[in-house]
């Protein structure tokens with residue numbers, strides 16, 4: 001296990017309300033760089049909500065109110081005047097259900113680069129190829145780059161979404177149950193991929209799969225009803241949890 | 256179940272009969288000459304060129320006006336406006352506008368465009384009036400098309416650092432485009448067949464010359480058909496010409512509908 005202590009993301013006493021309902025009740029968490037942090041917890045405890053706060057996707061929802069702070073490299077990302085597109089470019093996201101655009105494979109991966117102003121064809125090709133290679137997808141799709149992305153299998157689509165996210169070279173990669181819609185072989189490929197991407201990115205993954213958390217995560221945080229109950233190295237959380245709730249959850253007694 | 260099928264059958268037979276009737280009675284009048292010459296001898300002979308040209312022009316003006324405004328409104332309502340009682344009211348109003356009788360639009364057109372803006376009875380005034388009539392339809396179908404774009408695609412774009420407008424422009428709109436275009440074409444095809452809105456705003460009974468600018472009056476297929484079948488001094492004599500006109504009008508509307516159909520089919524293939 002890694003012993004990184006320098007945190008890439010720091011969540012400070014984060015509260016989130018949807019309307020009158022308080023969904024996150026004061027979350028504080030250090031997320032280290034170049035490591036995988038897993039968020040676990042029963043359904044509805046606020047894992048996705050927390051993850052989506054990290055790249056300000058709640059901005060779109062007029063009902064959502066945030067209190068507290070989130071720091072990226074020590075600088076707040078919640079200030080209204082902060083350029084939210086820049087934050088989202090630095091903090092990429094892979095969603096639970098693969099969501100490739102109904103465009104070609106190439107256009108999907110090139111999308112983030114193009115909106116960031118890269119139009120040079122040659123450079124674009126290089127970056128797309130690079131991202132596809134990093135996502136272990138190049139071998140499978142290099143001769144069908146101009147085919148619709150929606151013709152790929154579910155697992156391939158998810159890896160394409162990962163390629164699309166890492167093509168813009170983010171610093172943090174958020175993944176919300178990236179394997180929950182996939183078969184075991186695709187899941188295995190994506191876990192493999194995550195372990196490699198860990199060397200370059202700070203990764204936060206939400207998962208319901210305890211084995212998956214233990215296979216890939218360096219750190220694990222357990223959430224329950226909008227609270228962060230316990231946080232530590234994956235080994236600590238699974239083998240020697242301090243809280244009764246955590247112990248019950250990781251041993252499969254509820255959830 | 257049986258009863259429903261029977262009803263469907265009756266409807267189909269009725270429509271089949273109408274088409275067959277128009278086709279058999281109108282086909283005899285059809286020729287290139289009919290399409291490409293002006294009426295002669297007090298409209299008892301000759302063709303319908305000015306009416307064809309007038310209908311094409313007025314439909315174009317309608318499109319130029321209604322499509323951009325309609326699509327822009329749909330984008331605003333679906334992508335920017337929050338779901339408040341205000342926007343709900345606007346939506347309800349638009350839906351109701353789509354049900355307003357066309358003659359009311361005609362009167363409105365006279366008041367606003369012909370007199371208010373001083374456009375006079377003209378192609379422009381008629382096109383704008385038809386535009387108003389088509390607008391609610393284009394907004395409604397446009398909104399529907401935008402609503403069908405999954406939210407996950409919007410989020411996917413935003414999560415890559417796209418601005419709101421970039422996500423709309425480069426992900427949402429291309430995906431909604433087939434639906435938007437189809438809705439616009441169907442709306443326009445309805446406008447092309449309307450008589451009441453152009454009645455007081457620019458259409459003419461008979462003109463010797465084709466319109467040369469948007470300020471001119473014009474002839475139009477639906478109105479020409481109306482004249483030929485109810486107002487003409489020799490109604491029996493011109494019956495075949497009236498049926499021929501009906502057939503051309505149907506053909507024009509069918510053309511718009513067919514292009515909508517093929518566009519939709521083509522986009523489907525490109526996307527899936």
Ligand SMILES: Nc1ncnc2c1ncn2[C@@H]1O[C@H](COP(=O)(O)OP(=O)(O)OP(=O)(O)O)[C@@H](O)[C@H]1O
Pocket residue numbers: 018023041042043044045046047048049050061063
């Ligand atoms: N847009 C929203 N508006 C109102 N309430 C919401 C919204 N999104 C989520 N919630 C509520 O917030 C709570 C937490 O939801 P969230 O999706 O974060 O849970 P989760 O831990 O990711 O669950 P799961 O494991 O099932 O994905 C739930 O009670 C949910 O009903």
Ligand SMILES: [Mg+2]
Pocket residue numbers: 047048049176206
């Ligand atoms: Mg979730």
